[in-house]
Amino acid sequence: MNLTRRIARPMLASVFVADGVDALLHPDAHVAQFKKVTPLLEKAGLPPVLTSDAKMLTRVLGGVTAVSGLMLATGRNPRSAALTLALVNVPLTVVNNPVWAANGPQQRKQFSSGLLRGVGLGGGLLLAAKDLAGKPSWGWRWSNAREHAVEVREARAAAKAKYKG
Structure with a gap:
């Protein structure tokens, strides 16, 4: 593994490990954020079964995020880990940055910035998922x-x- 990958993968993964561990240990704040957008998600077609136990869903996603982040950081199946994080990143970015529900221009700016940050992280994860580490x-x-x-x-x-x- 070259030096760039050895440094970049843990840097990219650190955000997801920290968020995943936080969701596992302190799910209430994440659940509150999720509850704010639940009606809109259900209106968009998300089955109510997924939203019925938001605390468990938060912990499961937190565990998946933390484990996938650790796998990416340590180079264990990094492509699968990056793809998993990219897939999990989409709903988390939308839930954590509900631009449509912003109260005022300052909050809209904050949510827009978070949404763009999430999109940027998703792009980095897709690149990591595509990275063949120099092998064909x-x-x-x-x-x-x-x-x-x-x-x-x-x-x-x-x-x-x-x-x-």
């Missing part, structure tokens, strides 16, 4: 192996033909 993708490896297998078969057939006769 599985698709390329597979097609390259197939090409070389054909070349090897042709070379064997040519060698057999030459020495048989």
